[in-house]
Amino acid sequence: xxxxxxxxxxxxxxxxxxxxxxxxxxxxxxxxxxxxxxxxxxxxxxxxxxxxxxxxxxxxxxxxxxxxxxxxxxxxxxxxxxxxxxxxxxxxxxxxxxxxxxxxxxxxxxxxxxxxxxxxxxxxxxxxxxxxxxxxxxxxxxxxxxxxxxxxxxxxxxxxxxxxxxxxxxxxxxxxxxxxxxxxxxxxxxxxxxxxxxxxxxxxxxxxxxxxxxxxxxxxxxxxxxxxxxxxxxxxxx
Numbered sequence: 001x002x003x004x005x006x007x008x009x010x011x012x013x014x015x016x017x018x019x020x021x022x023x024x025x026x027x028x029x030x031x032x033x034x035x036x037x038x039x040x041x042x043x044x045x046x047x048x049x050x051x052x053x054x055x056x057x058x059x060x061x062x063x064x065x066x067x068x069x070x071x072x073x074x075x076x077x078x079x080x081x082x083x084x085x086x087x088x089x090x091x092x093x094x095x096x097x098x099x100x101x102x103x104x105x106x107x108x109x110x111x112x113x114x115x116x117x118x119x120x121x122x123x124x125x126x127x128x129x130x131x132x133x134x135x136x137x138x139x140x141x142x143x144x145x146x147x148x149x150x151x152x153x154x155x156x157x158x159x160x161x162x163x164x165x166x167x168x169x170x171x172x173x174x175x176x177x178x179x180x181x182x183x184x185x186x187x188x189x190x191x192x193x194x195x196x197x198x199x200x201x202x203x204x205x206x207x208x209x210x211x212x213x214x215x216x217x218x219x220x221x222x223x224x225x226x227x228x229x230x231x232x233x234x235x236x237x238x
Contacts, residue, residue: 021049029057036060042067108132 011017025047032043036059044067045057058064072079107114107125117125 017050025055029055032057044068 011020028047029045032045035041036043040061041059042062043057043059044062044064046064047055049055056064058067068079107117108129114122114125
């Protein structure tokens with residue numbers, strides 16, 4: 001018995017439809033290749049699936065462009081003319097926009113003559129310039145405000161560090177009154193430089209008595225000279 005006639009209609013099941021497409025596609029490509037080999041035909045095959053995936057076959061002796069050119073030549077049609085005209089129109093509009101923008105820029109910078117402008121055009125130009133100046137001024141004030149707040153924050157931080165240093169000094173004096181506050185009288189070269197390049201203007205000076213020093217006046221008629229051992233602890237005002 002022969003096979004029954006298969007009704008040609010759309011396959012509803014997506015999986016079955018994809019399987020059938022793959023089988024038929026491979027069969028068509030095989031037939032196209034056989035046709036090109038057996039009879040030396042030039043075959044160009046382009047398929048687009050339902051998922052818009054392109055599959056193509058072209059005979060080894062030709063190219064897609066050559067086949068399309070031959071197609072246009074034999075049918076005396078031009079597939080590109082309409083597309084080319086659309087591209088030309090798009091280019092023309094873009095050139096007009098570009099020319100207009102260049103003119104507006106020249107007018108704003110004073111490079112273009114304003115004598116040819118009408119009263120309405122001059123008023124519009126003035127309004128646009130006024131708006132632009134307002135926008136620039138607003139942005140300038142915003143930047144100034146940000147920089148001012150940043151510097152104020154830095155000043156507050158430095159003031160806090162300075163208060164902490166003073167508090168530390170006062171606490172040290174309360175614990176040991178022998179610590180004193182000494183001014184270097186502007187002798188900055190003798191001050192110890194910090195890692196950041198700054199020098200300290202003030203230091204702590206501690207005087208400690210040495211009971212073994214023979215020159216110490218201990219009340220037994222000894223000499224009146226007093227020897228001191230100085231230890232400097234630098235304090236930098238941040």
